Amino acid sequence: MARSHYEHELEHLHVEIIKMGSLIEGAIEDSTRAFASHDLALCARIIRRDQTIDEMEKAIESRCLWLIAREQPVASDLRKITTALKMVTDMERIGDNAADIAELTMRIAEKNVFSDSGHILQMAGAAMLMVRDAVSSYVHTDLVLARDTQRRDDEVDAYFNLIKRELVHVFKADESHLDNAIDLLLIAKYLERIADHAVNICEWVEFSVTGTHKSAQIF
Amino acid sequence: MTMEAIRTEAVRAGDVRLYTEDLHLHYGDVHALKGINMEIRGHHVTALIGPSGCGKSTCLKTLNRMNDVVPRVRITGSVVLDGEDVYGKAVDVTVLRRKVGMVFQAPNPFPMSVYDNIAYGPRVHGIRRRIVLDEIVERSLVGAALWDEVKDRLKKPALSLSGGQQQRLCIARALATGPEVLLMDEPTSALDPISTLKIEELMAQLKRDYSIVIVTHNMQQAARISDYTAFFLLGELVECDRTDRMFASPRDRRTEDYITGRFG
Numbered sequence: 001m002a003r004s005h006y007e008h009e010l011e012h013l014h015v016e017i018i019k020m021g022s023l024i025e026g027a028i029e030d031s032t033r034a035f036a037s038h039d040l041a042l043c044a045r046i047i048r049r050d051q052t053i054d055e056m057e058k059a060i061e062s063r064c065l066w067l068i069a070r071e072q073p074v075a076s077d078l079r080k081i082t083t084a085l086k087m088v089t090d091m092e093r094i095g096d097n098a099a100d101i102a103e104l105t106m107r108i109a110e111k112n113v114f115s116d117s118g119h120i121l122q123m124a125g126a127a128m129l130m131v132r133d134a135v136s137s138y139v140h141t142d143l144v145l146a147r148d149t150q151r152r153d154d155e156v157d158a159y160f161n162l163i164k165r166e167l168v169h170v171f172k173a174d175e176s177h178l179d180n181a182i183d184l185l186l187i188a189k190y191l192e193r194i195a196d197h198a199v200n201i202c203e204w205v206e207f208s209v210t211g212t213h214k215s216a217q218i219f
Numbered sequence: 220m221t222m223e224a225i226r227t228e229a230v231r232a233g234d235v236r237l238y239t240e241d242l243h244l245h246y247g248d249v250h251a252l253k254g255i256n257m258e259i260r261g262h263h264v265t266a267l268i269g270p271s272g273c274g275k276s277t278c279l280k281t282l283n284r285m286n287d288v289v290p291r292v293r294i295t296g297s298v299v300l301d302g303e304d305v306y307g308k309a310v311d312v313t314v315l316r317r318k319v320g321m322v323f324q325a326p327n328p329f330p331m332s333v334y335d336n337i338a339y340g341p342r343v344h345g346i347r348r349r350i351v352l353d354e355i356v357e358r359s360l361v362g363a364a365l366w367d368e369v370k371d372r373l374k375k376p377a378l379s380l381s382g383g384q385q386q387r388l389c390i391a392r393a394l395a396t397g398p399e400v401l402l403m404d405e406p407t408s409a410l411d412p413i414s415t416l417k418i419e420e421l422m423a424q425l426k427r428d429y430s431i432v433i434v435t436h437n438m439q440q441a442a443r444i445s446d447y448t449a450f451f452l453l454g455e456l457v458e459c460d461r462t463d464r465m466f467a468s469p470r471d472r473r474t475e476d477y478i479t480g481r482f483g
Contacts, residue, residue, distance in 0.1 A: 003416055005423055006443075069466045070442040 021135030053095035269451035320393030326385030328377035363391035383414025
């Protein structure tokens with residue numbers, strides 16, 4: 001096969017992205033579970049595992065740069081590598097946000113004044129599904145799924161606004177809940193950011209296939 | 220550890236197949252190589268790059284004494300292969316060239332059959348038995364990834380092959396004498412992109428068994444295929460390092476300027 005080393009490297013890059021995708025999916029899933037069950041040990045594991053995600057980001061970036069420097073990719077290959085290079089930044093941020101949620105969960109659990117409207121778990125479920133579908137759209141080069149996933153960001157935003165209103169209500173009813181309300185609002189904000197990163201991933205998947213990013217033909 | 224100590228260590232460990240020491244070459248008044256100290260590592264591809272006239276081809280040719288016949292050439296310093304200076308008095312140049320094979324820029328098959336091209340070298344070295352020659356011809360052609368394409372026309376003239384096939388034939392011819400080191404002087408510059416890729420793929424396979432030194436004008440090719448890169452300029456070896464380092468963060472500004480296309 002022509003350029004077998006190059007093909008092998010591209011395949012390896014693809015596999016690394018899939019691995020990182022499954023790690024971040026796992027991180028959000030676990031942080032949601034830890035939040036729901038006040039599982040401090042799980043929180044600690046999520047925070048530790050974030051380092052692995054950070055290392056994967058660096059490894060993938062390095063692989064992309066070497067591929068560009070040594071193999072001079074063009075056309076769809078260059079789009080794929082660029083996509084990987086951009087995507088990993090969002091994926092790493094998703095990992096950070098999952099670790100942030102775990103940290104807040106630890107704080108909330110320690111205070112033992114936890115109160116959840118119930119909507120945070122629903123919001124977490126929606127955000128997690130968006131990340132799963134964003135990674136899946138990359139894995140299967142599925143433009144339809146990528147576009148559908150982007151549209152679902154509105155649902156997550158709606159959850160955020162709903163939770164914000166509920167927390168304001170909780171605070172007004174009892175001002176001693178301020179700290180707790182802020183922590184819960186931060187968790188909701190991190191979930192909202194996770195969904196935004198999932199949208200970014202989908203936009204890069206679209207670029208990878210079409211050369212168009214946010215409606216602009218850039219390559 | 221000093222550079223000298225690192226080098227001594229590498230030679231002792233057997234990583235270095237071939238090295239030059241304070242190698243100078245003059246063509247008449249022209250000082251073409253200025254004190255070259257370079258190591259060629261076993262089972263790796265080393266690419267020599269640099270602008271025209273920088274000395275990279277001259278340096279390549281000193282490794283198997285191809286410059287010996289050039290008029291008014293004067294060489295000092297040493298080229299050491301397997302612990303022995305190839306410019307030593309006792310060295311038989313024919314034996315040296317069996318150990319250090321060469322492939323040139325333009326494919327140059329002899330005007331004879333495919334089979335006889337490959338068998339030529341072994342015959343010069345005294346091999347006559349047909350069965351042995353048959354085995355060498357097949358092994359060399361397999362090694363050069365040409366066997367499947369020519370096995371049914373071994374008796375056909377080598378010049379009837381395509382350019383890319385002819386170049387692989389020349390590689391097979393170099394393999395037939397059982398070399399340790401393969402020198403390649405711009406082996407793909409006369410070939411189309413597909414034939415070029417075939418030769419590049421072939422080099423990646425060949426380095427498992429041989430040490431390869433390639434001169435190339437194509438920096439991208441050096442980046443793609445080599446493990447080590449040596450940058451020459453005005454007869455000097457400016458820098459020699461692992462290719463990934465050279466193409467990421469070269470130590471010398473002149474190397475950076477050359478590989479980024481700012482001069483040369």
